Amino acid sequence: MKHVPIVVLDFGSQYTQLIARKLRESGIYCEIVPYNEPIESIKEKEPKGLILSGGPASVYDSGAYHPDNEIFNLEIPILGICYGMQLITQHFGGVVIPSDNHEYGKAKIKFEEECHLFDDTQNNQTVWMSHADRVDMLPEGFIKIASSDNSPYAAIANTSRNIYALQFHPEVHHSEFGTTILNNFANKICGCEASWNMGSFAKEQIAKIKEKVGDKKVLCGVSGGVDSSVVAALLHEAIGDQLIPVFVDHGLLRTNEKEQVEDMFKNRLHANLITVDAKEKFLEKLKGVTDPEQKRKIIGETFISVFETEAKKFDDISFLAQGTLYTDVIESVSVKGPSKTIKSHHNVGGLPDWMSFELIEPLREIFKDEVRKLGLELDLPLDMINRHPFPGPGLAIRIMGEVNEDDLALLRKADSIMIDELKSNGYYDKVWQAFCVLLNVKSVGVMGDNRTYDNTVCVRMVESVDGMTATFAHIPHELLDSISNRIINEVDGINRVVYDITSKPPGTIEWE
């Protein structure tokens, strides 16, 4: 078991994963575990400190999440954030009440006592609040170290027991000195060293893969995107020719995608790529299916069934490697804590029970932008590292309603025009992801004095860092104009183009 300097207990906050990444940015490795992780498993990680995340519940709710109380006897520093603060207060005998003034958004905090948590930060700093309940009476032995207008106890501490708690969220971008505060906790209070970086992450993962795989073979599903390519590169370093990279053409790819992926793997990464033509199989299974979750589940299952068939052609393949990211995990299932299922990403929530592979998922704890840094570390080609994300279920989740060959052909044409316009105008690298969606909507138009009644394409372009949150991209109207004109003029069957101006949240990036 690897030593984990900081363990984060997840009580379901949408920001929990940001705690981990802020610490990693400061060079400190940490792992997120569910709020009810057994104490023995926490002890095995030999942490130097614990962080209790925020969460949507109230500590007084009947079903409120409570950790194993033994965590308070581990005699290591603890930092509670928002819900975590309220748990600490309740546990040590203080009082938490619903606040008259809910605080959402920016607030200023004033220092009340000196504390290492605030070293190298300024008094009256801006923090991000998001809470309904608040501490009303401190437990014995605790002091107030900062306050805000609406939170008399914006930060509290029991320095003799090394327990600290914040009403605000230091992990969000809008908390001015949030990274410094988290770093102070890990570094100055817990004594963690800043020794973690992408290079050490790569080494750790390569060692883990070697140990797990031994002399067996690993089938690695690749798509040409950065995630699966990084996984393949890590595996190649770890086990060389025991790696069997497999690219499944499920018929839901974009124009020339298969050729591009084959070229990348064969000619630039010099890997023996196996391409499987499974177009008919996928399209047959998707016939008549309109529900987004059902589409995702069918695609996830069919991928596994294709991989199982391929694996039988070799001796001793018992592992399947995938480029699963934290974003896929957090949205698909409540694996790390009590967060809600948003959609079943094909490589997580879409996996069938009957799968016989053991999974290897070295990127399961990290985010897209971190994967790109890892790709640089592994010397992958830049155009592969900077490719926009493309979801495993492909165009199936970009066609609203039933998927069929005709609609796939329409969408492919529209999408390749849009990407071509972005590239030729220098905007491809300026947006995080861009794609077209074929809506299940027909509308009336007029072209060349004739009435048309045709399909609508929606152009979706987003700015993001990690895919967890996103805003629609503010690209020039002239560019939207040329995309719209070209799609309507060049794609027979489309007479209307719209632009999606929804952020995430409340939307998600993909439409299904």
Ligand code: XMP
């Ligand atoms: P959403 O739509 O959940 O997308 O906001 C976040 C990011 O994840 C990609 N995505 C997927 N990637 N398998 C994948 O490999 C999936 O099932 C899947 N669903 C969404 C999406 O394109 C975006 O970049």
